Amino acid sequence: MDYSRRRFLTAAGAGIAALSGCSAPEGDAEFHGEQPFADLYEAVSPSVVRLRVYDDRGPLGEGSGWLFDDGVLVTNAHVVTDADTVRAQFANGDWAEAEILGSDPYSDLAALSVDPPVDADPLPLLDEQPAVGTRVAVVGAPLGLAGSLTSGVVSGVNRTISSIQNFTISGAVQTDAAVNPGNSGGPLLTLDGDVAGVVTQAGAENVGFAISAALTERVIPELVERGSYEHSYLGVRIRPVTPLLAAANGLDExxxxxxxxxxxxxPADGALQGGSGSVTVEGSPQPTGGDVIVALDGTRIDTTGQLGTYLALETSPGDTVAVTVRREGERRTVGVTLGTRPEPQ
Structure with a gap:
């Protein structure tokens, strides 16, 4: 985003901090004027689009998108699934036909090529996971209502969600900003104008989710260049370690x-060990005999979400990872060369 579109927000943030005699919170410092969301909307709205999607029989649906790079829009894969034609409406009312460059169902991300207006600048991605409580806004076209903004905070991070197409996505950002049909593919923005995530779905009232900026940064350039993205594949069936499962397997935590x-x-065949039995703990059958993954490449893994996030953001197919497991009461580390996640069936 150019300086002219940021400077009024910088000045507003500096002014309010000086008047209060304290520093503005890190990550939210530029946008503390009297109308921060109005200022944000004015700055970013030229870069956010309403999408209409068609096949050869007529309209399929609508969604939102935003300018990632010169001539490149980001939206959700589920927005453009089965599309023959995609049209993007910019804030000035102009429509442009967009070409699908690539789509990835596993991350629910898609990249489109479009000729944007001269005042539409690419939106920067946030370079770290936002803190819970960070003020954010969703800009897009809920219910086809172009140029809409809803506001709230980041209400959770590192969520593992099931996409519209029933694929697991790790590292998602949770927000209480209102998310409705048509917001899919639009940006979740901090008050600095940075994209904290790509809106993908509403979970329930006051609970919406966005694909993380970190995953977006990995996937979209590959979709632009190659039309597809290869995800790392460990090749195991997993489940969380609950207190009952821990008791069944003699784990101390x-x-x-x-x-x-x-x-x-x-990829894990011959290196990792699956469950081989079952015992009943407090009336509940629990599997036994399987490895318990506790670290990857020395990074502590406590949950299935952390496992998925590490594989998605820190590895690529062909990498050999050091998998530390608890097996038969002992801690050991084995190497697994990751494969490529198979095409969805």
């Missing part, structure tokens, strides 16, 4: 990721 099965021929 309920943390880590339990390997319930290792399919034959998967």
């Amino acid at each position: 309920a943390r880590g990721v339990y390997v319930s099965a290792v399919p034959e021929g998967s």
